[in-house]
Amino acid sequence: MNAHDSEKVVGTLVAEGYAQVETPEAAELVLYNTCSIRDKAEQKVFNRLQNFKREGGKGKTIGVLGCVAQQEGEKLFERAPWVSLVAGSASYANLGQMLVQLETGDRRVTGLSFDRAEAFDTPFTRRDNPHRAYLTIIEGCDKSCAYCVVPFTRGPERSRTAESVMAEARGLVEKGYTEVQLLGQNVNSYRDPSPAGWDFATVLARVAEIPGMRRVRYTTSHPRDFVRGIVDAMDANPAICDHIHLPVQSGSSRVLAAMDRLYTRDEYLRRIEWIKSARRRYSLTTDIIVGFPGETEADFEETLTLLDEVQYDSLFSFKYSERPNTAALAMGDRISEEEKQRRLVIVMEKQRAIQIRRNAEMIGTIQEVHVEGRHRALEQWIGRTSCNRTLNFSYPEADEKDMVGTYLPVRVTRAGPNSLVGERVFVV
Ligand code: SAH
């Protein structure tokens, strides 16, 4: 999501007459796009700002964008007085105007309101990848997960009109894009604000039906709003990729209630059942938080048994991190850093064993890959399967510019915990 925000910022500024340069050293204006989902990401921002100032940032205009900007607001000027612009994601359409204010004498400018509901409808986006595009369909979040800072940094939920989503998706295909990833903090609660009132399953299906669209992905799904109609839409549209990311966070219904996730373990598993009994085989991935306040050893065990039960194809696991403004800050029974680390390692080791098995099951199958680039050291092409696995393959003769962006059949010959290796097949 942040990567796509940066693409919107670059596009907006280029349209205002700015030019992008190769290195921060060559720039007169440097904008940092930031993440505050966990404390570590936030600390990184302040370290970078410090280093940049020390290493020749003097004389440049420096701005901070994104969630740290939104969260810290004007306080950021105190922590880093050499910063002169602070703006959250809902203000990017105003950046040009804010920069004019700086050029005409203002010392500091901020953009921190959530008034501009149409912020994602940026007419200018400078996409980095010529084949695979991000497309925002919904901004913000109306859930209130007890650990999460997002509702404070990205504001309330705002769905974009289906008409503008479709127009952008069609425009992308016309420009040569064949893969689109629909984005939102909770895409499942998408609701077209125009009278047509499309829900997420409808917009997903319509985007996938655009002639020339080869692959459609989406992130992220909140299990509470993951309805059966989404699986039906996926089953019916081969262009929708074989992958569902369904963040569970914990396997314990008690912890899920404390987190305010609005589903129990059983309700989550019912959704997994829909997915597993679907017509196609879907790759399943998730997010796990270990060490949420009050998570007992027994609760943690339930997360481990959930991993055994679901057999995810991959997951992201995080140590609970305290975030400003969140409800969990007031909860007792903090888990020590060492214990969180211990639990994290156990989750990662268990998942590694599951992934080795899951990936090995793919040996011998033929997968269609979207070629993303060349791994020079390994002398292999890098491809991505519909189920979102990296599948590298050898085929030395080809020219890079002819290969990248194409779709090719590849037979899986080897499997590791995190990726697959294969060879291009010519007769399927
Ligand atoms: N909207 C998405 C989540 C976005 S944040 C959703 O609901 O699934 C991505 C992931 O970061 C979350 O799924 C969660 O696992 C993790 N995360 C969010 N806040 C966190 C915190 N305070 N500490 C640790 N992990 C956190």
Ligand code: SF4
């Ligand atoms: Fe955060 Fe929960 Fe919203 Fe996801 S659904 S962004 S975890 S508050």
